[in-house]
Amino acid sequence: xxxxxxxxxxxxxxxxxNLVLNCSFTDSAIYNLQWFRQDPGKGLTSLLLxxxxxxxxxxxxxxxxxxxxxxxxxxxxxxxxxxxSATYLCAVTMDSNYQLIWGAGTKLIIKP
Amino acid sequence: EAQVTQNPRYLITVTGxxxxxxxxxxxxxxxxxxxxxxxxxxxxxxYYSMNVEVTDKGDVPEGYKVSRKEKRNFPLILESPSPNQxxxxxxxxxxxxxxxxxxxxxxxxxxxLTVT
Numbered sequence: 669x670x671x672x673x674x675x676x677x678x679x680x681x682x683x684x685x686n687l688v689l690n691c692s693f694t695d696s697a698i699y700n701l702q703w704f705r706q707d708p709g710k711g712l713t714s715l716l717l718x719x720x721x722x723x724x725x726x727x728x729x730x731x732x733x734x735x736x737x738x739x740x741x742x743x744x745x746x747x748x749x750x751x752x753s754a755t756y757l758c759a760v761t762m763d764s765n766y767q768l769i770w771g772a773g774t775k776l777i778i779k780p
Numbered sequence: 781e782a783q784v785t786q787n788p789r790y791l792i793t794v795t796g797x798x799x800x801x802x803x804x805x806x807x808x809x810x811x812x813x814x815x816x817x818x819x820x821x822x823x824x825x826x827y828y829s830m831n832v833e834v835t836d837k838g839d840v841p842e843g844y845k846v847s848r849k850e851k852r853n854f855p856l857i858l859e860s861p862s863p864n865q866x867x868x869x870x871x872x873x874x875x876x877x878x879x880x881x882x883x884x885x886x887x888x889x890x891x892x893l894t895v896t
Contacts, residue, residue, distance in 0.1 A: 702884060709889070711870065711887045711888055711889040712872075712887040713887075714884040717884050757823070759823070767825060767828075768813075770823040771822050
């Protein structure tokens with residue numbers, strides 16, 4: 669059974685730092701992996717989607733990588749800002765049944 | 781504006797009192813889904829629907845019902861709510877089966893349910 673893990677559960681860094689969030693999964697038979705941002709009271713926003721055949725995707729200051737063979741993905745945030753404070757979730761789409769399996773998230777706090 | 785809407789956003793109810801959380805999308809998406817989110821557990825799928833009149837159980841369907849009579853609406857029904865159904869609920873949609881694996885899901889704002 670697929671398990672998705674995000675470590676650490678919480679992270680606090682000063683403004684301006686570059687940072688990396690981690691996501692690992694146990695079953696490499698995935699179709700894609702997505703990173704989401706969750707703000708309190710505002711639902712979930714999709715940030716990046718990486719197909720299983722891709723190695724990385726970039727959007728602005730965000731870069732997500734995928735290593736399917738090792739079951740890992742990272743979300744790199746460059747030059748962090750207080751507005752980046754949120755909970756970041758990763759989710760994999762299973763190849764077998766299209767189901768999304770979620771990690772528990774990393775709560776990120778950027779200190780001004 | 782393309783969006784998924786949920787109502788109500790917040791609900792406090794008592795054990796055993798039937799309730800319905802509505803979900804509607806205006807993007808003509810075929811696929812819709814309900815999730816619940818609990819601290820430390822991430823999101824877990826309750827039910828999903830590939831198209832009108834087609835619904836399937838997710839990981840945690842017990843205590844919930846759904847229906848898909850129209851393409852745009854996918855209500856979640858709790859016939860007899862219990863305190864262990866206190867959670868944050870999200871509805872989501874995405875384009876149909878040809879794109880089911882590729883396209884990202886669009887999420888509603890969430891419904892925070894408390895059952896006392």
